[in-house]
């Protein structure tokens with residue numbers, strides 16, 4: 001049995017712990033949560049943890065328990081920057097721990113539930129975490145002042161050391177942590193002024209990078225436990241089907257296969273290693289009872305959605321009387337359709353579970369530890385307190401790990417296995433058996449008078465993620481996420497009506513990087529280019545004319561256009577003779593971004609994005625380097641979606657299965673990306689998703705410019721833009 | 726059979742047709758090398774066999790013989806590997822990091838074979854390594870940065 005990597009190597013200095021274990025003696029600081037739940041700041045006895053973000057051990061080790069989960073977006077670093085700034089400790093002296101399931105302490109101020117997503121971490125947590133840091137610092141200083149019998153105001157702090165200038169004395173945090181933990185926290189806390197910042201706003205190196213570069217980071221899929229078995233699984237290829245009959249003998253005949261677990265909807269093979277489990281699964285003869293979805297077919301799914309979009313819808317926003325104004329005059333109308341999409345993070349769904357002694361222990365990477373805990377408990381019919389969740393670094397989330405179907409399936413399998421079992425999905429299972437970005441139909445109508453839009457109607461039709469994920473947020477028939485980006489727009493477009501129609505199919509849906517604005521803003525931005533083209537105006541000039549009321553939007557639009565050289569031709573490319581340049585703007589997640597894309601289109605209709613220029617005003621910034629990385633990465637996610645992204649159904653089964661037919665962008669297809677950031681003192685905006693949202697319509701508009709064909713269904717269909725098509 | 730990994734000898738009792746990836750990960754417990762697709766599409770499982778970057782998910786362990794295997798855990802001991810890792814840290818190439826052991830192994834093999842790779846050489850060597858977080862811009866910069874080191 002291989003050793004657990006951490007046990008074998010000992011704890012690295014800047015380790016990332018799992019499950020918040022290993023906190024023993026010292027100072028623990030909690031905070032008052034912004035929505036007013038629970039308690040005020042309170043020091044807790046050494047060794048006991050509640051409502052806690054900071055732990056200072058007598059040996060000076062500082063551990064931050066970070067409420068938002070790290071999945072590549074850099075929040076371990078940005079959250080640590082916020083605490084360390086106010087606490088006055090060096091960032092590289094900090095140990096980051098994953099928060100356990102604990103909604104009262106780590107529930108997101110945005111979602112209330114404990115969740116990392118929606119580009120909310122910085123706006124939600126920067127304030128509370130800074131306050132926690134400042135509170136701890138004040139208590140440490142007070143303890144030192146008491147020891148030296150001096151005025152706390154005469155003490156200074158830097159890098160975990162308290163100094164008394166007049167006497168030249170100094171003392172380390174660890175030396176006073178115990179005394180400090182017995183003081184009452186101050187009632188008034190003063191946070192630093194921006195001019196005093198040493199960490200916030202600086203491109204600090206990420207705390208998780210060195211381990212990741214060395215291959216030492218332990219993701220959920222890397223967890224090793226003594227006596228662990230390895231399993232893989234297969235659910236019914238037809239959505240929602242059940243297991244009919246299984247001849248287990250062929251799998252059991254594979255040397256090393258220990259067990260076949262047959263549940264009503266899936267079959268798992270348990271073995272001494274993952275590959276043997278996969279061999280066993282391949283050898284199995286499974287007969288499926290396909291159930292009611294065997295006829296599910298993509299053309300029908302599109303047709304049903306289109307029919308549903310005819311209305312009537314629930315009003316999400318009404319301003320003036322758009323329908324009346326849209327009855328005559330120069331009225332334009334178009335619909336845009338967005339496909340199902342899989343998240344396909346590089347770390348496929350996996351979960352390790354040990355069910356024993358009436359309880360259950362889970363090792364996985366999740367964006368929602370609380371949901372994982374209650375999901376596991378429900379599957380086993382036990383109390384949530386009997387379930388321990390050990391969270392891990394996530395090898396890419398993008399919304400996939402906001403769902404706990406992988407945890408629940410693993411728990412149901414593990415209930416039949418003696419000892420701990422790691423359940424690893426194949427890539428095919430991961431693509432075919434997940435919850436997808438909903439199919440969206442975006443119907444738009446606008447009236448133009450004297451070159452300006454005077455009435456606007458946007459109707460969003462699609463499955464609701466909110467309705468199952470956070471039912472209280474699905475109010476009055478409106479999915480606030482699906483219409484995000486449609487209800488509030490940066491443009492002055494006159495009278496407005498925005499409607500939502502919930503239309504569910506058998507296909508389960510989930511949040512996907514960029515969420516609702518991926519659909520609503522894509523449609524709006526493409527529609528604006530359609531109107532501009534039909535009325536013979538420049539797409540940039542047309543947009544500028546509607547942005548008087550939103551200077552931040554105008555600012556990024558002008559900056560992107562300027563940096564991209566708007567008005568000149570897209571540069572030649574050996575990839576194709578037809579070239580085009582497209583622009584798009586977005587305001588969502590509290591941020592403003594504009595993108596200009598250059599494309600070349602081959603005679604066969606293949607599209608290559610040759611350059612991408614993005615301008616961003618995201619308000620205040622905790623870490624400008626992470627901001628740039630998130631915009632670059634978000635843009636690539638959008639590129640993959642527009643160029644290739646499609647999950648489709650035939651005979652009730654997903655037609656794609658691996659990276660050969662569910663393509664994501666490769667480096668040799670990668671354009672240069674320039675990111676220009678507008679300095680801003682506005683509130684923190686989200687940065688994880690905007691790059692994905694703004695890139696897609698910019699590319700679609702560039703293809704329109706290059707070919708004269710506006711594609712209204714994504715992804716790009718090369719047949720429709722092949723030369724002579 | 727005997728395997729030479731990162732300079733150390735390991736004895737394993739596994740079938741010949743078991744892919745090297747799973748021997749490394751599940752049997753030997755060296756989890757730095759990642760599983761991403763299983764069909765040589767993503768590069769997450771890249772290791773070096775006698776210095777050549779190879780997709781270990783498609784390499785039957787029985788074909789390796791006495792050749793030297795290097796994984797992400799050992800690549801820092803090579804000059805090209807150390808340069809790449811340093812560049813990756815200095816330029817903050819990494820996001821979620823899951824693809825990065827494979828990226829680093831491919832980049833290190835490239836740099837060892839071609840100390841001054843241009844964009845075309847980088848694209849050719851790295852096109853088999855997918856990154857869902859989209860770190861490609863910085864991977865390109867990182868390789869050039871390492872080449873200057």
Ligand code: FES
Pocket residue numbers: 759760761762763764765766767768769770771780781782783
């Ligand atoms: S796992 Fe080997 S190439 Fe993807």
Ligand code: FES
Pocket residue numbers: 072346395396819820821822823824825855856857858859860
């Ligand atoms: S860094 Fe996340 S997949 Fe590449």
